[in-house]
Amino acid sequence: MCHTFVNDSRLYKALFRIDQEIALEVQSAGCSYCGGVLHRAGYPRKPRGIRSALDASYKTRLSFCCATEGCRRRTTPPSVRFLGRKVYLGIVIILVTATQHGLSDKRRKQLIERLDLYPQTLSRWRKWWREHFPSSRCWQAEQGNYIPPIDTGQLPGALLGRLKGQDLRHRLCLLLRLVAPISSPSWSGFIRVIIDPQKM
């Protein structure tokens, strides 16, 4: 069987709470164009992953709309659940593409089988880590924090292995927070939310 935490609804609830905290911070800062009040205007999503572990909160990506007449612009906060527009959850994408420091080879293959992923999907995601992610603003800002530098050809595993968490679940959450700005290209703030391993 897969690592128990992959099926553990508590983990997904904890990720939702982190998304809520990030969203609250973004909302309290107001519209970045006009300073107007932000109203909730979530996007419907149908994420793929371990469906049995996901509650109704996963049907919505938290997002806001400016309340000011004439502006009405959308602000979508970074998310530790959704990785950009990808239909699979961020945690799934990390777990199946991290060939080091993540799940064991056997468990990773079991997860790939269970999710019925096409080899093309996997190679597209690996390519995304190696080619798209290293040139992202998020990684450009982050990469200098690692000495020696992270080998981008070994992402995301190499990065997962450098994060200081108690266990894989904790390190995964830290990595999800690190890559969360990817999911919100128009946003340029700093994510302050603390990842508390006791609540994961």
Ligand SMILES: [Zn+2]
């Ligand atoms: Zn506005």
